[in-house]
Amino acid sequence: MDELAVEVEHLSFSYKENGPKVLDDISFSIKKGDYVALIGHNGSGKSTLARILAGLYTEIEPNSLLRIFNMSYDVENSSKIRGLIGIVFQNPDNQFVGSSVRDDIAFGLENRAIDPSKMDEIIEKSAKEVGMEEYLDQAPENLSGGQKQRVALAGVLALSPSLLLLDEATSMLDPKGKREILSLVKERKKENPDLTILSITHDVEEAAMADYVLVLSKGKIILEGTGEEVFSHEKELEEANLDAPFAYELGKALKARGISLSSSLEEDTLLEELCQYSSKK
Amino acid sequence: MSSITMGRYVPYRSPIHLLDPRTKLVCLVLLVVSVFLGYANYSTTFLMTGLSLLLVLVLFAMTRMSFLSLLKSLKSLWFMLIFLLLIYAITPRSDNLDWVAFFIYDYPIYWASILDALKILVRLMLMVALSLILTASTKPLDLTAGIEWYLSPIHFLGVNTAAWAMVLSLALRFIPTILEDVQRIMKAQSSRGVDFKRGKLTVRARALISLVVPLVVSSLVRSDELGDAMEGRGYDPRSKRTRYRKLTFHWGDLIALLLCAAFCALCITMSVTSFDPFLTWFGVTVR
Numbered sequence: 001m002d003e004l005a006v007e008v009e010h011l012s013f014s015y016k017e018n019g020p021k022v023l024d025d026i027s028f029s030i031k032k033g034d035y036v037a038l039i040g041h042n043g044s045g046k047s048t049l050a051r052i053l054a055g056l057y058t059e060i061e062p063n064s065l066l067r068i069f070n071m072s073y074d075v076e077n078s079s080k081i082r083g084l085i086g087i088v089f090q091n092p093d094n095q096f097v098g099s100s101v102r103d104d105i106a107f108g109l110e111n112r113a114i115d116p117s118k119m120d121e122i123i124e125k126s127a128k129e130v131g132m133e134e135y136l137d138q139a140p141e142n143l144s145g146g147q148k149q150r151v152a153l154a155g156v157l158a159l160s161p162s163l164l165l166l167d168e169a170t171s172m173l174d175p176k177g178k179r180e181i182l183s184l185v186k187e188r189k190k191e192n193p194d195l196t197i198l199s200i201t202h203d204v205e206e207a208a209m210a211d212y213v214l215v216l217s218k219g220k221i222i223l224e225g226t227g228e229e230v231f232s233h234e235k236e237l238e239e240a241n242l243d244a245p246f247a248y249e250l251g252k253a254l255k256a257r258g259i260s261l262s263s264s265l266e267e268d269t270l271l272e273e274l275c276q277y278s279s280k281k
Numbered sequence: 282m283s284s285i286t287m288g289r290y291v292p293y294r295s296p297i298h299l300l301d302p303r304t305k306l307v308c309l310v311l312l313v314v315s316v317f318l319g320y321a322n323y324s325t326t327f328l329m330t331g332l333s334l335l336l337v338l339v340l341f342a343m344t345r346m347s348f349l350s351l352l353k354s355l356k357s358l359w360f361m362l363i364f365l366l367l368i369y370a371i372t373p374r375s376d377n378l379d380w381v382a383f384f385i386y387d388y389p390i391y392w393a394s395i396l397d398a399l400k401i402l403v404r405l406m407l408m409v410a411l412s413l414i415l416t417a418s419t420k421p422l423d424l425t426a427g428i429e430w431y432l433s434p435i436h437f438l439g440v441n442t443a444a445w446a447m448v449l450s451l452a453l454r455f456i457p458t459i460l461e462d463v464q465r466i467m468k469a470q471s472s473r474g475v476d477f478k479r480g481k482l483t484v485r486a487r488a489l490i491s492l493v494v495p496l497v498v499s500s501l502v503r504s505d506e507l508g509d510a511m512e513g514r515g516y517d518p519r520s521k522r523t524r525y526r527k528l529t530f531h532w533g534d535l536i537a538l539l540l541c542a543a544f545c546a547l548c549i550t551m552s553v554t555s556f557d558p559f560l561t562w563f564g565v566t567v568r
Contacts, residue, residue, distance in 0.1 A: 079517075091506055099453065111517070159514070200383075
């Protein structure tokens with residue numbers, strides 16, 4: 001059996017006692033090294049779930065089971081688990097703690113009580129990983145949203161997490177910034193196959209990149225499976241206010257016209273196949 | 282808006298930038314004390330203020346900030362001048378400098394009042410310039426680290442100085458972000474017909490509410506998310522953290538401290554002994 005990174009069983013959560021359940025009896029698991037996307041419309045409870053996984057909200061209902069790398073959030077483990085998780089949030093400004101790129105990456109290292117003489121090396125390495133090495137001494141107000149988000153990613157990667165949570169990390173960025181962040185995440189994943197990624201998003205194109213997709217609607221997981229499996233359930237997706245990715249829709253429309261391609265979810269792959277198809281013809 | 286952001290850190294590598302923030306804080310106190318000392322008579326005051334002005338200008342030039350920005354930030358002090366003039370004009374005078382400059386409805390305005398008001402104003406300007414030199418040459422984080430170092434004695438009284446220093450540095454970090462918010466909200470409200478610049482005071486005050494309420498709300502949202510982000514990256518105010526930036530005391534700091542202390546000592550001596558250089562050295566009595 002594969003090692004599990006995240007194990008959630010019968011998880012329920014509400015902000016107020018006896019209030020409406022934001023998460024209602026959720027069960028899923030994520031294998032170590034997987035790239036999983038969790039999609040859902042606004043208000044589906046996906047950000048709440050991210051915060052629970054990151055250990056920011058601890059008042060989950062009794063009977064709920066939450067284990068991360070085979071540890072549950074209790075007094076002795078919680079700091080250990082937090083050390084394994086890195087989370088990138090939505091708003092680039094609200095997670096920039098330091099007054100310069102260098103100081104912001106250092107912030108997480110300081111919290112982990114890492115020896116200051118080793119910090120410079122780590123800071124420069126992680127800044128290089130996200131292509132921000134030339135901006136190390138820049139203040140946040142001189143950076144674009146995409147650049148700030150790359151710094152946020154660097155700040156998290158500097159702590160070498162085992163589980164990377166992306167909580168709508170690209171939703172406030174322009175298309176270019178979004179592509180940059182996603183390709184950086186892919187690159188990291190390629191270099192470190194053991195890294196487990198849970199990307200929480202309402203963007204189906206982003207979800208199409210993942211190995212496995214969970215669909216959250218009104219606090220419940222309504223669909224799960226590989227991207228192709230999930231996006232074939234049109235009715236359920238529509239109920240959850242989600243569309244299938246463009247490439248999938250196009251592939252389907254082409255199939256209806258008798259042009260059969262390997263129903264890929266990524267635009268690049270589809271484009272390549274289309275080119276091959278037309279050159280064959 | 283730009284005048285508020287004036288004291289912001291300007292990244293250069295000047296000798297002043299390289300000083301330890303703790304040194305700079307003490308030097309600031311020493312120099313502000315020197316600037317605000319009183320002297321025996323107007324001529325000595327003039328001489329010493331001139332010396333201080335020269336010193337501040339040299340220091341300012343050393344940080345390589347633009348003088349234009351200094352003038353801009355001093356611009357807002359003009360209402361101080363009016364206020365001071367008013368105070369000195371209505372205060373009865375008993376000193377010997379009783380030349381009347383002009384009359385307002387038979388009420389005499391003495392040259393001394395004007396000179397005193399100007400004296401205070403120049404000192405205020407020097408103080409503002411000195412503070413600007415400090416904030417422009419010191420990273421907010423270094424500054425808070427310096428302040429934290431001075432506050433560290435009260436750590437033993439159970440006060441979490443590191444947490445307070447973090448609060449301070451976050452406040453400084455978010456000034457530009459919140460100013461951006463102000464501008465964005467102002468634009469948004471203007472496009473909805475709110476006029477912030479014209480109208481009676483009551484109308485403008487009401488317009489201001491439409492700025493302040495969303496600003497407070499967005500700041501609260503920001504601080505909530507910031508708290509999550511900090512906690513997510515392992516921040517715990519009660520646990521032990523290491524420091525990326527170490528404060529180090531160099532030879533240059535010692536020299537700077539000695540120079541500032543010497544200047545302060547000179548000013549204090551002149552002030553306490555009522556030394557009059559014009560009378561002592563030249564035998565001239567100047568008032």
